[in-house]
Amino acid sequence: MERKRREVEEKKKKKKKIEEKEGRKKKEKKEEARREGERRDDDEKKSRRAEAQKERRRKEKQEKSRETKPTEKKEREQNEHEREKRQRRERSKQSDPTRPREEIEKRREKGGLRSSYSCSVCSVVLNSIEQYHAHLQGSKHQNK
Numbered sequence: 001m002e003r004k005r006r007e008v009e010e011k012k013k014k015k016k017k018i019e020e021k022e023g024r025k026k027k028e029k030k031e032e033a034r035r036e037g038e039r040r041d042d043d044e045k046k047s048r049r050a051e052a053q054k055e056r057r058r059k060e061k062q063e064k065s066r067e068t069k070p071t072e073k074k075e076r077e078q079n080e081h082e083r084e085k086r087q088r089r090e091r092s093k094q095s096d097p098t099r100p101r102e103e104i105e106k107r108r109e110k111g112g113l114r115s116s117y118s119c120s121v122c123s124v125v126l127n128s129i130e131q132y133h134a135h136l137q138g139s140k141h142q143n144k
Contacts, residue, residue: 117132118125121144126132135141 116125116127117129119132119135119141122135122141124135126135
């Protein structure tokens with residue numbers, strides 16, 4: 001009988017130890033989960049702080065750019081536009097086939113109407129000013 005009682009007590013002790021072990025394991029798991037949650041929360045807080053800081057910097061930059069004289073930017077753009085215009089004009093003067101047209105128009109005003117127009121580059125004689133302009137813009141004249 002005593003032996004049975006001891007066996008029962010030993011079984012109870014073993015059971016109690018197993019339950020205690022399981023309880024400790026559960027507590028450890030809960031604690032680990034809690035720590036992991038805290039870590040995650042901390043990471044989220046850090047990322048939110050970093051995002052907020054980036055947003056503040058971006059807004060500060062925008063404010064500074066607004067404060068830096070908007071007229072400077074407009075002036076710069078206007079100067080660039082005018083420079084481009086001048087460059088285009090200069091390029092067109094250099095390669096514009098209608099440039100001789102202006103000279104011919106001036107000559108016509110001075111000397112009256114002409115019966116023929118000649119291209120000294122191509123050695124061609126043309127009957128009208130329209131033909132002469134068409135010739136100047138044509139591929140044969142351009143190639144020479």
